[in-house]
Structure formats: C-alpha cells, structure tokens
Amino acid sequence: MAVKYKAVKMNSPLKKEGRREQYYxxxxxxxxxxxxxxxxxISQTSSFSTIDVIGVLEAFTSKIPHFLKDNCSVELGDLGTFSLHISGEGVDDPEQINASKIKSVKMAFRPSTRIKQDLNKVGFRKIKK
Structure with a gap:
C-alpha cells in the first residue's frame, strides 16, 4: 500500500523568504x-455477513451524534475518540456568556496512539499530473 501524492504550486506561508509560490x-x-x-x-475477514455488518455500522453511525449531543466523548478503543468543540464570540465579562454567543459546533476526531504509529509507517508514491 502506498499513498499517492503530487506536487501542487501554492503561495508560501513564509513571505520573508522572498518567494511567493512553492511546490508542496x-x-x-x-x-x-x-x-x-x-x-x-469486514465480512470477508469475519464470520459476519455483509448485511449484518451494514446493520451494525448503520446503528453505530446513528449513535455517535446522539452521544456527542449528550455531552459525551465517544472513545472507540484503538481507533480514537470523537468529541464536540465549540467556538464563539468573545466578551469582556464571563456573565455575558450564554448559548447565543456560540457560533459554531464541530466534531473532532483524535486518532489513538496505535493508529498514529501505524500511519507513520505509510509508504508514498508520486504520481504525474
């Protein structure tokens, strides 16, 4: 397995270099x-049928938002953890903070240490444009 990549011309984040565009x-x-x-x-590597696995995955997919909205993080063992993050409008007095100051809600995923270590072993293959 190898992750395919290509060179893309983009503006350099470091303007002090004197270059405007670089390839990344x-x-x-x-x-x-x-x-x-x-x-x-999954069904090819287990005793479960494809339909059984689809049923479990569909139920699982519907439960993640349920638990997140119930103020829980969802830890999935060696996969990682899902959690909610909010951002909002800043105020000078903490008493002014209320739900109307919340402007966005995002779901974040933090991979487990095992997944991170496994992904660090990925191979790469350059493709042509």
Whole structure:
C-alpha cells in the first residue's frame, strides 16, 4: 500500500523568504470507500455477513451524534475518540456568556496512539499530473 501524492504550486506561508509560490506535496488520486465497501471487507475477514455488518455500522453511525449531543466523548478503543468543540464570540465579562454567543459546533476526531504509529509507517508514491 502506498499513498499517492503530487506536487501542487501554492503561495508560501513564509513571505520573508522572498518567494511567493512553492511546490508542496499533496495527497492525490484518493478513492472513496463507502459503508458497503467497508462492510464487505469486514465480512470477508469475519464470520459476519455483509448485511449484518451494514446493520451494525448503520446503528453505530446513528449513535455517535446522539452521544456527542449528550455531552459525551465517544472513545472507540484503538481507533480514537470523537468529541464536540465549540467556538464563539468573545466578551469582556464571563456573565455575558450564554448559548447565543456560540457560533459554531464541530466534531473532532483524535486518532489513538496505535493508529498514529501505524500511519507513520505509510509508504508514498508520486504520481504525474
């Protein structure tokens, strides 16, 4: 397995260098895997049918937002943890903070140490434009 990448011209974040544009590596040729693809892959390496796996994954998918909205982080063992993060409008007095000051809600994912270590072993292959 290798992650495909290509060179992409972008503005340099370091303007002091005197260069405006530089080339940076970016992941390319990414393929999507949907729930059914994942379920079929799991069923090939287990005693569960694709339909059984799809049912569990669908139920699992519907439960994550439920737990996040119930003020929980969702820890998935060696996969990682989902949690909610909010950002909002700043005020001078903490008494002025209320729900109307919250401007956005985002779901974050923090991969586990095992996943991070596994991803550090990824191979790369450059593709042509």
């Amino acid at each position: 590596p970016r992941v390319a040729g990414r393929e999507k895997k949907n729930l059914r693809d994942i379920a079929e892959s």
